[in-house]
Amino acid sequence: MARNFPLERYRNIGIIAHIDAGKTTTTERILFYTGKTYRIGSVDDGTTVTDWMAQERERGITIVSAAVSAEWKGYQINVIDTPGHIDFTAEVQRSLRVLDGGVVVFDAVQGVEPQSETVWRQADRYGVPRICFVNKMDRVGASYDRTIESIRHRLGANPLPMQIPIGSEAGFRGAVDLLTMQAIYWEDEQGREPRFAEIPDELREEAETRRGELVEKIAENDDDLIVKYLEGETITVDELKAALRKAVIAYKASPVFCGSSLRNKGVQPVLDAVIDYLPSPVDIPPARGIRPSDDSEVECPTDDDAPLAALVFKIVTDPYVGRLAYFRVYSGKVVQGEMVYNSVKGRRERIGRLLRMYADRREDVTEVLAGDIGAVLGLKESFTGDTLCLEKSPVVLENITFPEPVISVAIEPKTTADQEKMDEALHRLSEEDPTFRVRTDETTGQTIISGMGELHLDIIVDRMLREFRVQANIGRPRVSYRETITRPAIKVNYKYAKQTGGHGQYGHVVFDMVPGEPGSGVIFENKIVGGAIPREYIPAVEKGVKEATETGVLAGYPVTDIKVTLTDGSYHEVDSSEMAFKMAAIFAFKEGFQKGAPVLLEPIMKVEVSMPNEYLGDVLGQLSARRALIEGTEMRPANAQAAHAQVPMAEMFGYATDLRSATQGRGVFTMEFDHYAPVPASVAEKILNR
Numbered sequence: 253m254a255r256n257f258p259l260e261r262y263r264n265i266g267i268i269a270h271i272d273a274g275k276t277t278t279t280e281r282i283l284f285y286t287g288k289t290y291r292i293g294s295v296d297d298g299t300t301v302t303d304w305m306a307q308e309r310e311r312g313i314t315i316v317s318a319a320v321s322a323e324w325k326g327y328q329i330n331v332i333d334t335p336g337h338i339d340f341t342a343e344v345q346r347s348l349r350v351l352d353g354g355v356v357v358f359d360a361v362q363g364v365e366p367q368s369e370t371v372w373r374q375a376d377r378y379g380v381p382r383i384c385f386v387n388k389m390d391r392v393g394a395s396y397d398r399t400i401e402s403i404r405h406r407l408g409a410n411p412l413p414m415q416i417p418i419g420s421e422a423g424f425r426g427a428v429d430l431l432t433m434q435a436i437y438w439e440d441e442q443g444r445e446p447r448f449a450e451i452p453d454e455l456r457e458e459a460e461t462r463r464g465e466l467v468e469k470i471a472e473n474d475d476d477l478i479v480k481y482l483e484g485e486t487i488t489v490d491e492l493k494a495a496l497r498k499a500v501i502a503y504k505a506s507p508v509f510c511g512s513s514l515r516n517k518g519v520q521p522v523l524d525a526v527i528d529y530l531p532s533p534v535d536i537p538p539a540r541g542i543r544p545s546d547d548s549e550v551e552c553p554t555d556d557d558a559p560l561a562a563l564v565f566k567i568v569t570d571p572y573v574g575r576l577a578y579f580r581v582y583s584g585k586v587v588q589g590e591m592v593y594n595s596v597k598g599r600r601e602r603i604g605r606l607l608r609m610y611a612d613r614r615e616d617v618t619e620v621l622a623g624d625i626g627a628v629l630g631l632k633e634s635f636t637g638d639t640l641c642l643e644k645s646p647v648v649l650e651n652i653t654f655p656e657p658v659i660s661v662a663i664e665p666k667t668t669a670d671q672e673k674m675d676e677a678l679h680r681l682s683e684e685d686p687t688f689r690v691r692t693d694e695t696t697g698q699t700i701i702s703g704m705g706e707l708h709l710d711i712i713v714d715r716m717l718r719e720f721r722v723q724a725n726i727g728r729p730r731v732s733y734r735e736t737i738t739r740p741a742i743k744v745n746y747k748y749a750k751q752t753g754g755h756g757q758y759g760h761v762v763f764d765m766v767p768g769e770p771g772s773g774v775i776f777e778n779k780i781v782g783g784a785i786p787r788e789y790i791p792a793v794e795k796g797v798k799e800a801t802e803t804g805v806l807a808g809y810p811v812t813d814i815k816v817t818l819t820d821g822s823y824h825e826v827d828s829s830e831m832a833f834k835m836a837a838i839f840a841f842k843e844g845f846q847k848g849a850p851v852l853l854e855p856i857m858k859v860e861v862s863m864p865n866e867y868l869g870d871v872l873g874q875l876s877a878r879r880a881l882i883e884g885t886e887m888r889p890a891n892a893q894a895a896h897a898q899v900p901m902a903e904m905f906g907y908a909t910d911l912r913s914a915t916q917g918r919g920v921f922t923m924e925f926d927h928y929a930p931v932p933a934s935v936a937e938k939i940l941n942r
């Protein structure tokens with residue numbers, strides 16, 4: 253099958269924003285103007301297309317990144333929806349991983365907000381070129397210039413204003429395009445037919461000055477243009493666009509546009525800018541992967557004829573269609589009916605029905621080519637982060653790293669008859685969401701779910717009810733503590749020997765256990781030389797270690813940041829078994845752990861609170877009472893202050909309510925996991941006594 257469009261005419265983009273900046277409304281308008289939806293959706297009526305999940309509609313929050321395809325002026329634009337709420341940064345991360353460019357939406361009243369900073373930094377990390385859209389120009393207090401200033405100062409970015417607004421607040425009517433020096437007005441109700449006109453007299457001088465500044469800034473980035481500029485030669489609009497495109501793709505500049513999605517103004521120039529300035533899959537460096545046989549690095553060129561390399565970035569369990577895996581093809585093609593190889597799981601899978609998702613329909617396709625995004629039904633073993641490739645030429649694309657869940661709650665079905673249904677529902681939800689985990693507490697037999705915050709777990713419980721019809725009670729949220737050792741335990745020696753009737757059980761291991769780097773998890777290494785323990789028993793020893801780390805010795809929390817090295821041991825010709833070696837490993841681990849001066853670790857969150865000036869004292873007081881380490885404060889526009897702090901997760905429950913009452917509802921905060929740190933002794937004692 254030929255491509256719908258040449259590869260240079262693909263754009264894989266995300267609409268990135270902090271909560272409530274208008275991402276969903278803007279996405280809606282994009283889908284509307286690109287002609288794939290037949291009426292304008294509205295977040296406030298709960299009729300949007302991308303917010304298809306019921307509770308998203310109710311809460312007005314976009315949770316799931318659906319990938320939707322659209323067409324604009326002969327280009328294919330794949331829009332990957334990204335969530336704005338901090339509890340879902342894992343969703344943001346995994347979508348950023350497969351995007352080639354982003355449209356960052358700002359609220360013209362609020363300017364840069366804490367969450368815009370978080371996602372902006374993440375976009376830096378994943379190397380996503382961006383254009384900016386200053387939305388909500390119709391609101392009272394909207395300011396295009398102040399928003400651009402905050403992009404420059406707070407994000408340290410290089411924003412280039414491409415327009416100036418015409419009219420403001422309720423009188424906002426259109427914009428002056430500083431490249432073409434034309435005025436654009438949106439006058440019809442749906443904003444479908446922008447009217448182009450002369451620049452109004454009162455804006456002409458400002459437009460001239462700002463065009464001069466813009467041309468200089470663009471020319472600065474291009475050796476040929478700067479010469480022309482300095483020599484006073486005319487530079488054409490096409491030359492300016494070409495130079496700006498290069499600068500955007502090299503992360504040197506971000507063009508800025510203005511509008512009001514809700515009032516149907518200003519969206520088409522953003523679509524034009526997506527085409528003009530954001531990269532196609534061939535403009536970005538090829539993806540890199542690892543050859544599993546020898547760990548060598550391989551390049552995955554954007555080429556349909558190269559061996560397949562595709563990344564699964566999203567699993568959605570659709571109650572009607574089934575399990576849908578969204579993937580991005582880097583090299584080669586995914587073909588319906590063919591076998592592919594999941595190199596992370598080491599499994600073969602058959603590609604079932606292949607779909608391209610539009611806002612209002614699904615389209616069956618026979619193949620998805622390099623640089624494109626698709627969805628497949630029927631994969632059984634493949635999850636978010638897995639690579640699909642060819643068995644004869646396996647490759648593992650760089651996996652997506654997700655933060656560890658920081659809170660957990662016990663959950664039980666309202667009726668015991670629902671237990672099985674609940675287990676199934678939780679299992680499926682955890683497949684979709686790598687930051688959501690399910691486990692059974694060994695001592696109480698309770699089902700424990702863990703996630704990134706209270707809202708995250710609320711939504712899981714809500715989805716269980718709606719999509720799987722399981723009612724559940726949940727307990728009080730608890731912090732996900734961890735356990736580790738602080739001192740090495742060398743030559744821990746354990747001999748597991750049992751004589752039961754005829755056959756005996758014999759396994760003997762010697763371990764060195766040392767504290768690991770923060771964030772290193774559990775590492776097992778086999779250093780036995782010679783045949784102290786036959787090779788076939790080593791996996792059983794490793795399994796025993798892994799099992800022992802699942803429930804720690806101090807208070808049953810998972811163990812982390814520890815390195816276990818198997819150095820010696822012995823076996824018995826007749827009585828040794830895998831079981832015996834596993835048991836020996838479990839007992840040795842427990843013994844060594846006690847010797848290693850074990851401590852409890854707690855998750856420490858990076859918290860940023862912003863509020864009007866007059867509440868700063870109260871906010872800092874509240875934070876200090878919550879064991880916060882205040883890192884600093886800074887002035888924000890419009891008489892606001894921001895406080896940065898590190899606060900133990902345990903102290904953050906109920907913070908939203910406290911902050912609201914201390915600031916008369918005007919303070920907002922964001923938090924994200926930062927690191928694990930030892931719990932102070934006095935606090936640890938209380939937790940251990942519980």
Ligand SMILES: Nc1nc2c(ncn2[C@@H]2O[C@H](COP(=O)(O)OP(=O)(O)OP(=O)(O)O)[C@@H](O)[C@H]2O)c(=O)[nH]1
Nearest residue numbers: 272273274275276277312313314336388512513514
């Ligand atoms: N006045 C005004 N309000 C807008 C505009 N765009 C969006 N809104 C409103 O702002 C609110 C948030 O808009 P959404 O589109 O849901 O924002 P979002 O960023 O997608 O939020 P999440 O999906 O929850 O992350 C809604 O009530 C919109 O109606 C605009 O241009 N002007």
